[in-house]
Amino acid sequence: MTDTSKQIEGRTGPWEIVLGLEIHAQVASKAKLFSGAAVGFGAGPNEQVSLVDAAMPGMLPVINRFCVEQAVKTGLGLKAQINLRSSFDRKNYFYPDLPQGYQISQFKDPVVGEGEVLVEHDDGSTFTVRIERLHLEQDAGKSLHDQDPNATYVDLNRAGTALMEIVSKPDMRSSAEAAAYVKKVRTILVYLGTCDGDMEKGNLRADVNVSVCRPGAYEKFRETGDFSHLGTRCEIKNVNSYRYIQQAIEYEARRQIEIIEDGGKIDQETRLFDPTKVETRSMRTKEEAHDYRYFPDPDLLPLVLDSAWVKRIEDSLPELPDAKKARLQSQYGLSAYDAGVLITEQARADFFEEAAKGRDAKLTSNWVTNELAARLTAAGQDIGDSPLKPADIAEMVQLIEEDVISSKIAKDVFDRMWAGEGGARAIVEKQGLQQVSDTGALEAMIDKLIAANPGQAAAVKEKPQAIGWFVGQLMKETGGKANPGTVNQLLKAKLGID
């Protein structure tokens, strides 16, 4: 069935986008993939370079066991096949930031095989992206072109750092789906602790494969697995933000459609996204593509994993986003949407669970995902650094539950808590913000109000909704502290309406 909402209208009719992504995630590790050199952000140029990274004569790679463990963990998190035997290949090309003249990667036999990721749309509905493979490889160094007008400098700190390349099947059909997929993979990696997910630092970036086809063609491809049903793809390299991913895809799809509609054909090529001009540019055509001359790296033995070791890793996996979401829904009775918002960050879900102990879960969730989240975002803080702790939110929620304050007053209390005025209960007491539920006092006020406004009282008998006017007056008089439930009940009795 063709989903017309994903179609792009061209001059000659509708088109559809087909997207496959290669996510490059830097492995969270203190040392590089094949050398003992340190990995870290902020070191001076070439301060984290070993003899192996600089490819000095006679230097040899030795696999970092921890990086393999991280890749296996990630594979398990992606519900993927773990290959107990994999191997490393050399990808040969010359570039100054690639000291060996080859990148050690896994071309033929990756450590992780097929898996899948369940991705949420903004509206909470889900779709599945199939994972083709995950392999380990070395990152290159950095060429610095902006240090000198006549020279290029090379910083090898990044050279040899471990990357996981996560290759998806062409299962995404819109720029929003692509961004949602990257978001979800990022969430899983961060949950697993296998990648810090910092896109600004380039620790997570994506190569996006874009092609366009006519409606119906993609379904044929999915039925047959025959790529000839799809259009020729272009690969946009190294896009490192959700927004750029979406912009790049939208630009690229339009570009391809225009070319085809003008009677041209798409050349398979590698392109770069320019975020300033919001366009993609050709980097190299298929003819200019390198022949990487992949072959098994003779310096490394095949990577053979012990199934018991893999099992131990599997048993030690943390609760992952999908499972957490399901549990939050069943255990706390939250909606899929609320649970989905909570699980986007592990710390947020943890915060919620801590705060919700013995409290109204829905209410707690609202405060965590709305007011607190907004404040933290405005202050540029992570939930882990939140000045308000789960116990603070719980205390306030309890006051709401106990009818000591209304939700409206709670906002004021929250502001004061955020401003550092103390705990919710103390603020309420100090500021006298308790709801007035004392029927005697309220009855006296109501009697007085009815006596002073006979016309309004008569009108309510005709039109019961007009009771709101009396409620408003009473709230005003009590500074919002009157318990709205009690007020309503008393008013109805006094005014003689049901």
Place this chain on the structure above:
Amino acid sequence: MSNLTSLTLKAALAGLADKSFSSVELTQAHIDAVAAAKPLNAYVLETPDKALDMARAADARRASGDAGALEGAPLGIKDLFCTQGVRTTACSNILGNFFPTYESTVTSNLWRDGAVMLGKLNLDEFAMGSSNETSAFGPVVNPWRAEGSTTQLTPGGSSGGSATAVAAGLCLGATATDTGGSIRQPAAFTGTVGIKPTYGRCSRWGVVAFASSLDQAGPIARTVEDAAILLKSMSGHDAKDSTSLDIEVPDFPSFVGKSVKGLRIGIPKEYRVDGMPAEIEKLWEQGIAWLKDAGCEIVEVSLPHTKYALPAYYIVAPAEASSNLARYDGMRFGLRVEGGNLTETYENTRAAGFGTEVKRRIMIGTYVLSAGYYDAYYVKALKVRRRIADDFDQAFQKVDALLTPTAPSAAFALGENADDPVAMYLNDIFTVTVNLAGLPGMSIPAGLDHKGLPLGLQLIGKALDEGTLFSLGGALEKAADFRAKPTRWW
């Protein structure tokens, strides 16, 4: 003191132990011999000051009762081993004045045991050659000459400097490396003993790589026992080399002199190649007779894929080399010849830095790995390699070791094969199979040809069974009683 340079390593260590002479005296004698042997071109770098410093330190350790297995023994080091603070070139212009900040594991092991370094020995550029003629420093000259001739002969390659230095008394022993025969063929050409141990026995860390899956270090020495003493020090697991074997190093010298009675020796029929000189055939028969006399049982075996070994080797080795040598790009160390842009700088640097043979192998290697050719060449060669290893496995079901000639000829004249790379490659015909299968192989001097030039026999062992090779080598050495020495002409 000139007799100090004609001692065996074993005898020299005994002399040092009983204080007949000091390491300084022994070392000085070798420094003098090296200085007087310039025409042989065996050393590309002499380090006499360092040698004497090391000798003094060795003497001091020995005096304090702290002598290692090689304490005070002066050795030559093939210039493929990185030596800390000592220029290392692989005999290539591309490395220029490269001074490593690190010491190879093999040489570290030798220094740990008290050995003294005399200097760096000449080799074919990046160990690619069978005559030492591809060296950027010019060829090494074999100390041996045909009777009545002044024609300069090759010492073989790539460890030509190592073999010549050992044969000519320019060191007590030398490190060497063997990718397709580079220890054994030069040993055969110079009347010395050379062993390539099982792949993984010696660490490759700090050895300039030629073909990683084939490269293996080993010693060249005057006797089988000397080779055993050196190999014992050189060997051992190294966590810095993923292909290094984590396995105990046997006491190799203790195998020399052990009875070989009852051992079954395989004679591979496929090694009787067309055009092999009758003298070599005869020497092989002689070797068989010697081992029979020593109580071995002789068994004819078949290694049916032998004929594919050389072509497979000349695909696999260049393929790996083409990638291993990519790091010589003029960016971080060694030679750099600037161009108008990056590509030109690469081209200029590599064009000026690499010699013809190295360029040829980089081209071959690049070709066989290219898209569209990879399966036809590289993958096919790997299959052949597997078959060759299977052949050996089959044979070793029946026998304990194999006996073959080391090389298809005696030392040839410098320049004789220079224009014909294929003729040159044929030198490796009996040796490459061993590298492809990762097995140990040893060359033992067994006799002289009619021109008075040394010839070698090769013993091939099971993986990790160097011990048996040392026993058999000892038996052959004893039977052959090879005492000939080159007449000094330099």
